[in-house]
Amino acid sequence: MAVSGGRPTLEAVARRAGVSRATVSRVINGSPTVAESIQQAVRRAVAELGYVPNQAARSLVTQRTDSFALVLPESTSRVFSDDQFFPGIIRGVSQELEEVDKQLVLLMAGSAAGHDRVARYATARHVDGVLFASMHGADPLPGDLFRKGIPVVCSGRPLPPSPDHTADQSPVPYVDVDHIGGVATAVRHLISAGRSRIATIAGPQDMVAGIERLTGYREGLAAAGYRPIVAVGDFTRESGAEAMRRLLADEPRLDAVFAASDLMAHGALRTLREAGRRVPDDVAVIGFDDIELARYTDPPLTTVRQPILRIGRMMARQLLRLAAGEQIEPALVLPTELVLRDSA
DSSP states (O other), rough: OOOSSSSHHHHHHHHHHHHHHHHHHHHHHOTTTTTHHHHHHHHHHHHHOOOOOOHHHHHHHHOOOOOEEEEEEEEEHTTTTTOOOHHHHHHHHHHHHHHHOEEEEEEOSSHHHHHHHHHHHTTTTTSSSSEESOOOSSOOOHHHHHHTTTTTEEESSSOOTTTTTOSSOOOOEEEEEEEHHHHHHHHHHHHTTTTEEEEEEEOOOTTTHHHHHHHHHHHHHHHHHHHOEEOOOOOOOOHHHHHHHHHHHTTTTTOOEEEESHHHHHHHHHHHHHHTOOTTTEEEEEEEEEGGGGGTTOOOEEEEEEEEEHHHHHHHHHHHHHHTOOOOOSSEOOOOOEOOOOOO
């Protein structure tokens, strides 16, 4: 409860919590370097004293807004479709920022105008840092902002800029998963089950996830001496269905398919059913992501699980540390897991 005798000060909170004024300031500003027990003591003192930080004054002194931008590369309809990657990233980032009383600003960069708007918004320091979620192509914007001193963290390793982009190529921090290892594990599972004509429906080749999942597939096949059979989709259900039609036309005897997303795998299942192919008896199918849909396909989908919510939380955690002036590892790669169900 609040105490009488005037507005409580930062010094009063520090005395009540038994810590220094600087420690109270770090906790209030969301620094993750303070031990959890001390954070709890400070929060308890804040609640007991009824201390309310002067946000306007703090922003003037620290030149911070206590808000962070998450840049999404797609249109609104795509972001909030049944593809659970972007909603999962948003939820993970939101949870992490909410716990330290920071604000999240969503920015769309699905067009040239949107891309330019993000650049102006971040350069004007309307936010304290920027998160980029699965950008397409070798976009120089994350690197340009990072080299201007704006804290930046990406989901997925940024593709190298084009050769004519001559700025200093300092690595932009990122959080990702082991796409190559995860897919190679899936391919080895198919091979160990006796499959030898294993195709893939690869993702877009202007995105790191698409590139590295195709690399994992090729490496897994090469280790067994098998020939790759490749069709490319765009991570949507419709593209998976169409790619599966092409594969069946080109390789009617194929006996397994790795699809680089669960949505593309779902589309492939539909095409296989229409073609009279039994899954997994005739053709085994494995996806990637382990979205909720994977448990309810017919048959339930074997898939490579990536921890989407944790990716979002770790992105936000790394960005908070950068914004607090701390050093971080530039590359944080999380493990994947093969989830076995009835489709393979």
